[in-house]
Amino acid sequence: MTLQPLDRTRRSFIWRELVAAGARFAEVNGTATAMDFGNPAAEAETARRMGLVDLSPLPRTGYKGRGALDWLRSQGVQVPEENNRALVQPDGSVACRLAPSELLLLGPLDGAPGLVDELDAAWPGPDAGTGAYRVPRPDTNLWFALTGSDADAMFSKICGVDLRTSHFPNLGIAQTQVARLSGIVVRADLGATPVFHLLADCASAGYMLAVLKDAMDEFGGGLVGLAALRELARS
Amino acid sequence: MKLINCPLNGPRNAQEFVCAGEVKLMPDPNACSDTEWTDYVFMENNTAGVVREWWCHVPTAFWFIAERDTVTDTFIRTYPASEVFGARVDFAAPAAKGGGA
Numbered sequence: 001m002t003l004q005p006l007d008r009t010r011r012s013f014i015w016r017e018l019v020a021a022g023a024r025f026a027e028v029n030g031t032a033t034a035m036d037f038g039n040p041a042a043e044a045e046t047a048r049r050m051g052l053v054d055l056s057p058l059p060r061t062g063y064k065g066r067g068a069l070d071w072l073r074s075q076g077v078q079v080p081e082e083n084n085r086a087l088v089q090p091d092g093s094v095a096c097r098l099a100p101s102e103l104l105l106l107g108p109l110d111g112a113p114g115l116v117d118e119l120d121a122a123w124p125g126p127d128a129g130t131g132a133y134r135v136p137r138p139d140t141n142l143w144f145a146l147t148g149s150d151a152d153a154m155f156s157k158i159c160g161v162d163l164r165t166s167h168f169p170n171l172g173i174a175q176t177q178v179a180r181l182s183g184i185v186v187r188a189d190l191g192a193t194p195v196f197h198l199l200a201d202c203a204s205a206g207y208m209l210a211v212l213k214d215a216m217d218e219f220g221g222g223l224v225g226l227a228a229l230r231e232l233a234r235s
Numbered sequence: 236m237k238l239i240n241c242p243l244n245g246p247r248n249a250q251e252f253v254c255a256g257e258v259k260l261m262p263d264p265n266a267c268s269d270t271e272w273t274d275y276v277f278m279e280n281n282t283a284g285v286v287r288e289w290w291c292h293v294p295t296a297f298w299f300i301a302e303r304d305t306v307t308d309t310f311i312r313t314y315p316a317s318e319v320f321g322a323r324v325d326f327a328a329p330a331a332k333g334g335g336a
Contacts, residue, residue: 083243099243099297160236160248175244175295177251182294 005032012056013142013205021223028111028226031057036225043224044231048193050150050221052212053229055143055197056205059107059116063123066101067131075122077115079103084173086186091115094188094197096173104137104184106197109230141184142205144212145229146196150219155196157215159185165194179211190232241292242299242315255289258300258319265327285311 003025005015010031012018018025023034034054036043043051063072069079072095080087080097087095092108093115107116126133137143146154155163161174163185168174174185183200200208216222237249257279262271280286283306290301290313300319302311 098295175292176247177294182251184294 003027003032008032010057012054013202014054014056014209017206017209018054018223023223023225029057029059029107033057033111034223034225035227037223040225040227040231043228046220046222047147047224047228047232048149050148050154050216050219051146051224051228052209052216052221053145053147053224053226055109055145055226055229056138056202058109058111058143059113060105060137060141060143060199061116061120062098062102062104062135062137063119063132064099064102064135065131065133068101068133069097069103071130071132072103072119075119077103077105077119080171084175086171086173086188088171088188089115094171094186096184096186098173098175098184102135104135104199106143106186106188109226109233137199140202141199142202142208144198144208146198146212146216147190147193147224147229147232148219148221149194150221151194151196154212154215154219154221155185158211161185163187163196170194179208179215181208190229191235193232193235195229195232239290239301239310240313241295241297242313243295243297244292247292251293253291253293255291255298258287258289261324289316 005011008031018034022037024036025032026035073079077095078087078089083097083099085097089095091114094106096104098104105116108114123134152164158179161176162168168187170187170189172187178198181200181204183198186197188197189195238246239249239252240246259275262275285302285304288301288303289298291298299313299315301313304311
């Protein structure tokens with residue numbers, strides 16, 4: 001019997017859809033995560049053109065407040081110099097500066113404990129005088145990755161910001177509406193493949209997935225597993 | 236599509252913003268009269284001309300101040316609230332006013 005989402009306490013927001021799509025799961029970060037949908041090689045090809053990966057089980061965290069960036073620097077985080085820019089950290093996590101007073105940290109694709117867990121363990125609480133407040137993201141934000149050479153064209157159907165890869169730089173961030181929901185879009189390419197991370201309200205995960213699948217359809221895109229994304233990182 | 240220039244995020248679709256009314260100086264809540272407080276909380280001047288308003292970019296919950304001409308509905312300038320409000324306001328609990336058991 002292979003691992004199924006109900007075998008673990010934490011589950012992806014779209015676990016039912018993943019099961020229905022024939023996902024094969026493995027444990028990542030204590031959660032059953034869709035590694036592939038039966039054909040890893042074909043999915044890696046799809047991911048190069050137009051793929052959607054559910055990264056919701058992976059670690060992520062956030063801090064905001066007047067003292068947030070200073071506290072994060074004191075903890076060894078390399079904070080981007082400008083707002084709405086991201087910076088890849090030595091452990092592979094991506095630090096996204098959302099404002100002069102807010103940073104979002106996306107954990108690495110291997111899901112291993114790293115900077116995210118270190119920060120959350122080191123955080124002294126809201127009353128310690130750091131001026132930093134924790135913004136726990138795993139239980140509030142869905143996390144999808146939209147990958148491939150057609151991802152920017154797909155976004156043009158559902159997002160008003162110009163995300164064309166010729167105009168929107170790698171490690172750029174757009175905080176805007178996607179499919180009429182508030183969302184954060186972070187471009188963090190893997191190898192030569194454009195990758196857009198999308199975070200939005202988890203309560204609308206089913207809706208967002210349906211919209212994205214519909215928008216990807218004309219590009220021949222579809223759900224791919226985490227294994228395909230890791231393959232992009234290797235190539 | 237009508238665009239509004241968010242000081243943090245740049246030009247964005249006007250759909251992404253909400254307006255929260257005029258920027259007004261808050262009277263001291265412990266010293267002002269009920270009339271002054273009511274005026275501050277509920278009453279708007281509804282000026283025809285250039286006004287200073289609170290706006291919020293909803294996807295980022297970023298609050299900023301906009302100068303807008305209400306006659307032509309054009310934005311003249313937008314800037315972070317920190318240009319006007321530099322310090323945190325701490326509210327002291329008012330002394331109990333008698334009554335109560």
